[in-house]
Amino acid sequence: MSTPLLQTRDVGKSFGSVIALRDVSMLVNSGEVTCVLGDNGAGKSTLIKILSGVHVQDRGEYLVDGAPVRLGGPREALDRGIATVYQDLAMIPLMSVWRNFFLGSEPVTGRPRRLDVARAKDVARRELLDMGIDIRDVDQPVGTLSGGERQSVAIARAVHFGARALILDEPTSALGVKQAGVVLRYIARARDRGLGVVFITHNPHHAFPVGDRFLVLNRGTSLGEFAKADITRDELTSLMAGGAELDQLAHELGRDGPAGAGVTPER
Amino acid sequence: MTSVTADERVAGAGWVRRLLIRPELGSVVGAVAVFAFFSSQSAVFRSAEGVANWLDPASTLGIMAVAIALLMIGGEFDLSAGVLTGTTGLVVVTLATRYGLDVWTAMLAGLVLALAVGFVNGLLVVRTRLPSFIVTLGTFLMLQGLNLGVTKALTGTVQVGGLRRVEGYESARALFAGSVTVGGVDFRVAIFWWLGVTALATWVLMRTRAGNWIFAVGGNEQAARAVGVPAARTKIALFMTTAVAAWLVGSILALRFSSVQANVGIGQEFIYIIAAVIGGCLLTGGYGSAIGASIGAVIFGMADKGIVFAGWDADWFKFFLGGMLLLATLANRLVRRYAEEVRR
Ligand SMILES: Nc1ncnc2c1ncn2[C@@H]1O[C@H](COP(=O)(O)OP(=O)(O)O)[C@@H](O)[C@H]1O
Numbered sequence: 001m002s003t004p005l006l007q008t009r010d011v012g013k014s015f016g017s018v019i020a021l022r023d024v025s026m027l028v029n030s031g032e033v034t035c036v037l038g039d040n041g042a043g044k045s046t047l048i049k050i051l052s053g054v055h056v057q058d059r060g061e062y063l064v065d066g067a068p069v070r071l072g073g074p075r076e077a078l079d080r081g082i083a084t085v086y087q088d089l090a091m092i093p094l095m096s097v098w099r100n101f102f103l104g105s106e107p108v109t110g111r112p113r114r115l116d117v118a119r120a121k122d123v124a125r126r127e128l129l130d131m132g133i134d135i136r137d138v139d140q141p142v143g144t145l146s147g148g149e150r151q152s153v154a155i156a157r158a159v160h161f162g163a164r165a166l167i168l169d170e171p172t173s174a175l176g177v178k179q180a181g182v183v184l185r186y187i188a189r190a191r192d193r194g195l196g197v198v199f200i201t202h203n204p205h206h207a208f209p210v211g212d213r214f215l216v217l218n219r220g221t222s223l224g225e226f227a228k229a230d231i232t233r234d235e236l237t238s239l240m241a242g243g244a245e246l247d248q249l250a251h252e253l254g255r256d257g258p259a260g261a262g263v264t265p266e267r
Numbered sequence: 268m269t270s271v272t273a274d275e276r277v278a279g280a281g282w283v284r285r286l287l288i289r290p291e292l293g294s295v296v297g298a299v300a301v302f303a304f305f306s307s308q309s310a311v312f313r314s315a316e317g318v319a320n321w322l323d324p325a326s327t328l329g330i331m332a333v334a335i336a337l338l339m340i341g342g343e344f345d346l347s348a349g350v351l352t353g354t355t356g357l358v359v360v361t362l363a364t365r366y367g368l369d370v371w372t373a374m375l376a377g378l379v380l381a382l383a384v385g386f387v388n389g390l391l392v393v394r395t396r397l398p399s400f401i402v403t404l405g406t407f408l409m410l411q412g413l414n415l416g417v418t419k420a421l422t423g424t425v426q427v428g429g430l431r432r433v434e435g436y437e438s439a440r441a442l443f444a445g446s447v448t449v450g451g452v453d454f455r456v457a458i459f460w461w462l463g464v465t466a467l468a469t470w471v472l473m474r475t476r477a478g479n480w481i482f483a484v485g486g487n488e489q490a491a492r493a494v495g496v497p498a499a500r501t502k503i504a505l506f507m508t509t510a511v512a513a514w515l516v517g518s519i520l521a522l523r524f525s526s527v528q529a530n531v532g533i534g535q536e537f538i539y540i541i542a543a544v545i546g547g548c549l550l551t552g553g554y555g556s557a558i559g560a561s562i563g564a565v566i567f568g569m570a571d572k573g574i575v576f577a578g579w580d581a582d583w584f585k586f587f588l589g590g591m592l593l594l595a596t597l598a599n600r601l602v603r604r605y606a607e608e609v610r611r
């Protein structure tokens with residue numbers, strides 16, 4: 001078996017007295033999607049902030065290409081090809097699509113060095129089209145795009161800048177059904193291009209179709225990491241909702257007797 | 268722009284939208300209205316001499332407003348900018364008249380001091396993460412106290428003067444505080460400094476990486492950091508830029524009058540912010556324009572002198588200011604909503 005792209009071994013992180021994450025192990029392979037599932041406050045964001053260099057773990061090991069690392073910041077993660085699209089801070093709404101696309105890695109030309117605006121616009125438009133994203137006008141402010149379009153631009157940006165690992169923090173959670181489908185399609189496309197994708201969500205119905213591996217978190221600890229072959233959608237759903245609790249809920253809500261697996265949690 | 272492939276969804280509304288979301292739009296409309304109004308009240312106002320006359324206050328205000336606009340786009344305020352024009356002027360005159368430096372060396376010393384103040388402002392803001400409004404209110408009060416305290420201790424009065432007799436005065440004055448005759452009318456050189464500063468700031472904002480970073484740290488600092496923008500460095504550089512502008516204006520005024528009052532610049536900090544806001548800067552950062560701030564300064568210059576030309580009491584100026592500010596803020600809010608409206 002080849003070395004995983006990213007791997008954690010028993011990582012933990014505390015904020016003061018709050019233990020946000022405890023003994024979590026996971027791995028991400030190139031050309032695969034690893035889904036991180038869990039309810040609000042489960043520690044999903046904390047885990048991926050360790051992967052993306054925002055936090056350093058207090059305990060355990062983080063390996064990139066098989067070698068243990070302690071990342072000094074998001075820039076260092078980016079330099080290793082680990083790109084992150086955050087939940088709500090993926091884009092700067094008042095800036096145009098092309099400026100957002102190249103933010104932090106702007107192409108320059110000439111002397112004194114200035115932005116290569118023509119090239120930037122051209123590349124942004126082309127890369128977006130390549131990912132199948134049809135942006136009306138790369139000069140429009142990102143704030144005028146729909147939520148799904150914005151996530152998609154961020155994904156295209158990461159792919160363009162040579163990301164090998166793409167981390168997405170709840171990219172579909174604020175979206176309607178159709179927009180979420182659009183984003184899932186780009187996740188699949190990034191995977192097909194050979195990226196290792198970490199997809200955080202609390203919706204098993206979003207995770208299951210695209211995921212190759214599933215890590216389920218609950219209150220900071222891992223409930224297990226499963227390959228797709230080893231788990232069904234219903235098992236994943238009930239694991240996430242804490243199986244017994246869900247049966248209880250179904251019982252409470254049902255008119256006559258236990259309804260069992262028919263219930264799907266909202267969101 | 269040349270290679271934009273036509274998309275039927277852009278057609279028609281595209282250019283209207285482009286125009287409407289230009290941050291300067293409000294200030295241009297305002298400037299035209301104010302010019303038309305005072306021109307109708309006074310023939311002198313619209314003459315070449317009149318123009319040169321109201322461009323003069325617009326120029327020194329404009330240099331500061333442009334720097335403050337950059338800072339505001341970057342998401343910060345600087346309340347110490349006004350009083351720093353006084354501090355640098357006082358330092359230049361004091362060093363030149365009492366400590367034997369020639370004017371140029373004294374100006375260099377003033378520049379170093381200004382850079383240090385800007386650096387400290389910036390460092391305090393990025394390190395403490397306190398609102399810059401509070402941090403620079405602190406430096407504002409400290410500088411105000413120093414300006415008066417040190418001046419009184421040294422001279423026993425509240426002004427320092429006599430720069431005229433110091434070596435290098437004539438050459439420095441020609442460059443910073445002289446006049447240039449264009450078509451038989453004298454224009455202050457400060458006007459050309461102001462145009463230069465506006466052009467440079469616009470170029471940096473629109474056409475350099477630093478400009479992209481300024482918009483980004485003001486628009487969403489966390490998102491900017493996450494993609495590797497050096498947010499702290501960008502902000503510190505902005506505070507230092509504001510300080511350099513204050514040094515330039517302080518030097519211009521010191522050379523123009525050959526003396527400096529210890530209370531110079533106090534109260535101006537809000538005028539800079541107002542000019543920047545009239546020019547389209549959002550108080551929340553991330554949006555605005557250097558040209559807009561300059562046009563905001565022109566509106567001020569016109570109102571300042573126009574009220575005198577029209578023979579009114581100068582008290583009306585304040586009323587006018589407040590009205591302009593409210594109108595501009597309302598217009599900016601509409602623009603922001605338009606640009607930010609999210610469709611899901
Ligand atoms: N910077 C922080 N400081 C203190 N507590 C934090 C911080 N970040 C996360 N936490 C806490 O850690 C726990 C896990 O949060 P998070 O990783 O954001 O969960 P999720 O993304 O799964 O909703 C929560 O209890 C949260 O309050």
Ligand SMILES: [Mg+2]
Pocket residue numbers: 044045087169170
């Ligand atoms: Mg989260």
